[in-house]
Amino acid sequence: MMILEMGDIRKAYGKNVVIPGLSLTVNEGEFVGVIGPNGAGKSTLFGVISGEHVADSGSIQMAGEDISGLDAAARCHRGIARTFQIPQPFLGLSVYENTLVSATFGAGLHGDEARESARAALLKTGLLKLANNGADSLTLLQRKRLELARAIATQPRLLLLDEVAGGLTDAEVGELLELIVSINQSGVTVLWIEHLVHALVSVAERLVVLAEGRIVADGIPKEVLDVPAVRETYLGSDLEDEEADAVVAQAGGDDVRG
Ligand SMILES: Nc1ncnc2c1ncn2[C@@H]1O[C@H](COP(=O)(O)OP(=O)(O)OP(=O)(O)O)[C@@H](O)[C@H]1O
Missing domain, CATH: 3.40.50.300 (P-loop containing nucleotide triphosphate hydrolases)
Structure with a gap:
């Protein structure tokens, strides 16, 4: 198809x-x-x-x-989801909140569905253990992972x-x-x-x-x-x-x- x-x-x-x-x-x-x-x-x-x-x-x-x-x-x-050349996370938010924002405002998901999508994206990208850390505390590779997590939280x-x-x-x-x-x-x-x-x-x-x-x-x-x-x-x-x-x-x- x-x-x-x-x-x-x-x-x-x-x-x-x-x-x-x-x-x-x-x-x-x-x-x-x-x-x-x-x-x-x-x-x-x-x-x-x-x-x-x-x-x-x-x-x-x-x-x-x-x-x-x-x-x-x-x-x-x-x-359709995209990442940017320069990662654009919300630095004032946690890793989890960043993916939740994508699931909610990007994909239009609500409640448990949004939370589950955000969690699944963190699991997939290996960021679950950093879920509560600030996005501003991440290494470059982790930021790239977050960029991917934010994209896949929208279930593209x-x-x-x-x-x-x-x-x-x-x-x-x-x-x-x-x-x-x-x-x-x-x-x-x-x-x-x-x-x-x-x-x-x-x-x-x-x-x-x-x-x-x-x-x-x-x-x-x-x-x-x-x-x-x-x-x-x-x-x-x-x-x-x-x-x-x-x-x-x-x-x-x-x-x-x-
Ligand atoms: N928002 C914009 N407003 C005006 N011109 C733009 C804009 N974005 C890109 N351009 C111009 O369009 C052309 C193509 O740019 P584009 O970024 O799409 O190419 P690219 O292949 O992705 O390049 P690179 O590999 O350098 O990222 C360039 O001449 C660029 O200056």
């Missing part, structure tokens, strides 16, 4: 046309990585999907329903991750990967923008490359990374040749998934 279907989406900021016309379909349960140079329009694409940005034209459907006219809150109720069907792995050590990235894979395996479709290509392609089943608001490659990560234009325009600027080879060799998604 198709969870997301975008047809000929256009988005400009004033005269700056960031997405000239983009079509993308995602099946329920897929794990899709999104890469592309700075300014390619990746975050804008997420904003258009989540409803923070209104597309100038084009269609967007979720599970067969036209959501073009819905705002971000209504889309969250339908099951489609989870948009915007560079959640930045700033972590390799070991921490490994922990985060395991968590994201397990969220995906619980049935949540994942779309993940990440500059850490090696981490992304170790778990993504599909890789979409964006450049100047257009999809320039889309397919199995290993094959996409082998496309010369992708290597040159993206990997080339980011990685040395040997590193690029290592990334391509790693793509296949079987190390963390086991």
Whole structure:
């Protein structure tokens, strides 16, 4: 079943046309990585999907329903959640309260249902023992976990991750990967923008490359990374040749998934 279907989406900021016309379909349960140079329009694409940005034209459907006219809150109720490049917890609240706010105001849950959703999100993300700690007391990895907990407390069907792995050590990235894979395996479709290509392609089943608001490659990560234009325009600027080879060799998604 198709969870997301975008047809000929256009988005400009004033005269700056960031997405000239983009079509993308995602099946329920897929794990899709999104890469592309700075300014390619990746975050804008997420904003258009989540409803923070209104597309100038084009269609967007979720599970067969036209959501073009819905705002971000209504889309969250339908099951779209996103994280931000810079985690945005409420620092004055506890870890638990942060997830409860998401369950209540994001998903529109009430009472026991909201509390259970918040608790389940903390359990899933390994934060239950820190539930009563202030969000401002968390380490960077724990903040990333909280960002994920706040997203899954809304019980999403489609989870948009915007560079959640930045700033972590390799070991921490490994922990985060395991968590994201397990969220995906619980049935949540994942779309993940990440500059850490090696981490992304170790778990993504599909890789979409964006450049100047257009999809320039889309397919199995290993094959996409082998496309010369992708290597040159993206990997080339980011990685040395040997590193690029290592990334391509790693793509296949079987190390963390086991
Ligand atoms: N809210 C906004 N208002 C005006 N211009 C914006 C806004 N958000 C993004 N832009 C512009 O749109 C273009 C695409 O930005 P966007 O953040 O979507 O790209 P990106 O691929 O996510 O980049 P990065 O990898 O650097 O995060 C850039 O030129 C940026 O300056």
